[in-house]
Amino acid sequence: MYVDATFDYKSYYAPHIDKKLGGYGYSSEEVGYHWLRHDESRQHSDTGIAFKKYQSDTFVDLALQRKDVPAEQRPPPTTAFVPHPLFIENGWEKVTILTSTPTGRPDVAPLDEEFDYGKLTNDIEETLSELGQEYAPRMAEWREWIDARPKTQADLASHSSLPSWGDWPRRPVEGASTVGAGPAEIARSIVLASSVTMRAPRRITSSVGDGSEGAAASKANKADDESCRGPEVRQRTNRVTTSDRV
């Protein structure tokens, strides 16, 4: 659907945003920050939220003029400046964004008072008539479209293009080990979780040991192998032969 109405996110969040939040934007002097990370594992900051200036840990910038270099590293003003690369090491800077948790739901953003669909209708009508008779029938289509647009605040509130609020599909709570983990770590944790611990049976025979534990284990394994000889079990298990056991 057309975007006919939006929530007033600005007013909804304004009272909750940290009043001191700033310094992340682009300006004529600063390139700003490029990465904002929210991290449940709080690896990068104890607030769980952090900014980073660049995505690379070391961004190779250029100093083309004297003012591109930090004050303490600038050459004397009398010396000719030679452009050179500038390695900018940057890490995570912790931040708070919301100082309190918003409740309820946002209102619908107010109508733009300066916008006038009446004037727009006249403009379209005049334009189409200037273009020629063959364009005149398209005006009916325009009228239908303009009629369907919301004209009052009540129209806006009932508009179906608004997203739902509060009933978002929520991510289930994960185990601490998988929070923020990449595919390799997850695969490793799954594999390790399926591991089985066993104690090696004592097989050494001498005057101080008879290796009976090992013999009993071999016997039990063999008995189990025998029980798996049936065709239906053989089919079900991709069985290795005894000789494959090392």
Added chain:
Amino acid sequence: MAVRALSPQRPARPAADSAPALVPPDLGEPEAPEAVVMERVAGAPPPKKVQRPGTFGERWRDRTSRSAVADDLAAGCCPRKCSDRLTVDQVLSEREEQKKHGSESRRLTLRTYLEDNKLPSSRLGYNLHSADGHVDELCPAAFDLLRGYGKGYTYAYIRGGKDGVGQDDKSLGGQRFRGVSVEDSFDLDSNMSMGLRGWWSDLRTDTEIMPNTSVRELDYIEESDLYKEYRADMRESGCAPELIGSMTYWRTIWHGEFGDVKIRKHKRVSGKDRKRAFLRYLLRRKVTRNKSDRDLYKTLRGIYRDSCRRERTFYWVARLKPAQYPNLYMTQISDGATQADYVLPRIISTELKRQCVKFKLVGNLVHGHAIIFHLVCPHISDNSNLVNHCSDTTREETAKVRTGKGQAAHCPPNWRLQVDGVNTQWGSTTFAHHSHLHEQRALGATTDIIRNKVGDTHEDVDGLFGMLKVNMKNKDIITPSDLEAAIRDTFKNHPLPVGRPPPHFPFSCALLIVCRLGTGDHIVRRCDF
């Protein structure tokens, strides 16, 4: 007379009807230099002489007869039988029009036609249609039939267009085609021509190769000013005035031997990145006369470009992950199209007095899942409310797509949004909303909001807008429904630019383009893989 054999690198020139028959070189000619004979044997064989019946005019008269057209239509074109959609009258009318052209004019007309009818969303890349517009998306063979061209004529020019051939090779191709000798003697390597070659060769090293093309671009400069630079450089190097080539000769060497060097069409590519703009300024030969200083700036530019490229690569790596690990990653990029392109009504080649309805088009590309377009009505302001609205509705649509594929509706543990750097997108309200959603577990355990460096924000979502712009170029868009139709038409055959999963991929994946347009959600295309 020395006749150079056709170089195997050059595409074979299609048969043109007006040209006199090409006389094949006689290998036994006693005066032919030995080297030339060897070149013929080693390279491509000379084209065989094709004896065409009748004169040029007679042949075209034959082609414009009703019986010839009927025969051609009966013969058909391709398995799709595109030519079955053509009528005899349509073909006759177009052939009559083509009959008026000479061969050169016909080539030019066809090239211009192809340039004006690009259709990136189609497999061919062009929309070949009849002049009356009733029959479109013809195959090249059907188009040959329609216009009375020889078999393969249109296809050869399509290939040429894709290879960047925009005009006849004035210095070589035309002469050779007419059977006139082409001097390749070493006598032509005069001091003047060598001076020109040296100058162009040096200039070429100063240019930057453009991504995905073989073109090397010079910063915008008037051609006459560039020629003046050549004259000045030659004079400074102590060259005798009579050895400085004329502008025509200078241009001949340029297009003949350094054709990959182009002057950038626009005066500025990006002035947003101050350092890039400043480096470009410093690299102008007028600004920095000293070659060694220019080399220094070039090296600095290379370092800076690599660094900026590394920053952008983070996005291009991340966007592949949702297709590989849909249960772990979700990435999306959001951007707005150039608003000037979506002012309605718009009529081709007509400047209207008023700009009536200014739509905004916001594209959200959710990698591996969907492209979601928002057509923003003119009464909605472009502010952070709109940015968050688009983010929320995109997530809603993506949840439907994921559910349809048997995946969980909620976001996976790693969620990444790339936005533009303007303060409506990269601002406190956007941060607050996504922080709130993160706290509510509506986003990932790791939720990243990222913007590229200013001046480096042109990514794949802009490419989608570019496709739309090309498709809309030759269309009258009068009403919003025309605009919706144009959007649907552009993406009806579009394979989403996402990485495909490996063969053992266990999930049923689908690429889906959803337009939040009209009443309800219109699925433009779904292609399962």
